[in-house]
Amino acid sequence: MRTRAQxxxxxxxxxxxxxxxxxKPTRKVALAGDFEQYRDALESVSVLFGLCDDTGEKVSTGWTVTGASFEVEWPKDPQLASLVRSHFGARRVAYNWALAKVKSDMDAKRQGASYPSTPWTLEAFRKQWNQEKNEVAPWWGDNSKEAYASGIADLVQALSNWSSSKHRSRKGRKVGFSKFKSKRKDQNxxxxxxxxxxxxxxxxxIVLPTIGALRSKENTRRIQRHxxxxxxxxxxxxLSERWGxxxxSCQLAIKTGVVSPSPTATSEVNIR
Structure with missing residues (x-):
C-alpha cells in the first residue's frame, strides 16, 4: 500500500x-491464494497498490492513475472569494508553524541530545497541530482541516527531500533546507x-470541501463520466491560483482490465 499503516x-x-x-515492517503484504478474494478488502483501504506473483513478477492491479486540470471562475460572492484566499493563507500558516517547530526542536537538540523532538511525519505534526491550533490559529474552524494538512504535508515532503539530498540518496540538484513561506513569494x-x-x-x-461549488470554464465530461x-x-x-x-487539478484512479495471478500463487502487495 502507500504507507506501512495501510x-x-x-x-x-x-x-x-x-x-x-x-x-522492520514494510509496505508489503504476502497473501496466500487467489488475489480476487482479497480485492474488496484492499480497495477499502486504498486503490493504489502494486501487485506481484510469487516469482516477483508484477501484474496489473486493475486501476490506473491519471489527472486533469480545469480553470474555474473566481466566485462572484466576495465572501466566498475571501474564503478561497483564506484557505491559501491557512496552508502557509500550518507550513510555517510546523517549520518553526522543527527549527525549535533542532536548536533544543543541540543543547541536549535527549530532547524529545517531534518526528518528521505527517501523523506526528498533525497530532501536535491539533493540540496547539486553538492558540496558533484561533480562526482555524473557518477553513477545511485539509488546508492545514496540506501545508504540513508539503513541509514533510520538503524535509524528506532535504534529508535524502544531504545523505546523497537523492539524485539531481542539491536540495536546501526549508524556508518560511511568505504571501508575496509563495504560490497560492x-x-x-x-x-x-x-x-x-x-x-x-466542481465541489470542494468547505469552499463549495466552483464553476468550471470548460466541460468536465472527461472526468465526470467516469x-x-x-x-x-x-x-x-x-485548488491553485496562477496569474490571477x-x-x-485533480488526480483520480480509473478502473482498467484486471489481470490476477493463478489461484495457487502467493500475491505480494506493495502498497505505495
Missing amino acids: AQKVSDLTGGKVLLDKN RVRFTTGAMRFEDDRRT LAKNNARLLNCT RLFV
Missing part, C-alpha cells in the same frame, strides 16, 4: 503477513484529499 490494516483485514526488512494553493469532493452532473460544477459510472475514484483535488486565475 499495509498493517490490509494484514488485519485479510490475515496476510506484513513482510519485514531488517526486522491548497490540496484536498478527503471531504466533499465531486464533479456535478451538469459537467460545469465518476458517474463508478469507474473512477477521486484521490485528491488541488483559479485552477482545480
Whole structure:
C-alpha cells in the first residue's frame, strides 16, 4: 500500500503477513491464494497498490492513475472569494508553524541530545497541530482541516527531500533546507484529499470541501463520466491560483482490465 499503516490494516483485514526488512515492517503484504478474494478488502483501504506473483513478477492491479486540470471562475460572492484566499493563507500558516517547530526542536537538540523532538511525519505534526491550533490559529474552524494538512504535508515532503539530498540518496540538484513561506513569494494553493469532493452532473460544477461549488470554464465530461459510472475514484483535488486565475487539478484512479495471478500463487502487495 502507500504507507506501512495501510499495509498493517490490509494484514488485519485479510490475515496476510506484513513482510519485514531488517526486522522492520514494510509496505508489503504476502497473501496466500487467489488475489480476487482479497480485492474488496484492499480497495477499502486504498486503490493504489502494486501487485506481484510469487516469482516477483508484477501484474496489473486493475486501476490506473491519471489527472486533469480545469480553470474555474473566481466566485462572484466576495465572501466566498475571501474564503478561497483564506484557505491559501491557512496552508502557509500550518507550513510555517510546523517549520518553526522543527527549527525549535533542532536548536533544543543541540543543547541536549535527549530532547524529545517531534518526528518528521505527517501523523506526528498533525497530532501536535491539533493540540496547539486553538492558540496558533484561533480562526482555524473557518477553513477545511485539509488546508492545514496540506501545508504540513508539503513541509514533510520538503524535509524528506532535504534529508535524502544531504545523505546523497537523492539524485539531481542539491536540495536546501526549508524556508518560511511568505504571501508575496509563495504560490497560492491548497490540496484536498478527503471531504466533499465531486464533479456535478451538469459537467460545469466542481465541489470542494468547505469552499463549495466552483464553476468550471470548460466541460468536465472527461472526468465526470467516469465518476458517474463508478469507474473512477477521486484521490485528491488541488485548488491553485496562477496569474490571477483559479485552477482545480485533480488526480483520480480509473478502473482498467484486471489481470490476477493463478489461484495457487502467493500475491505480494506493495502498497505505495
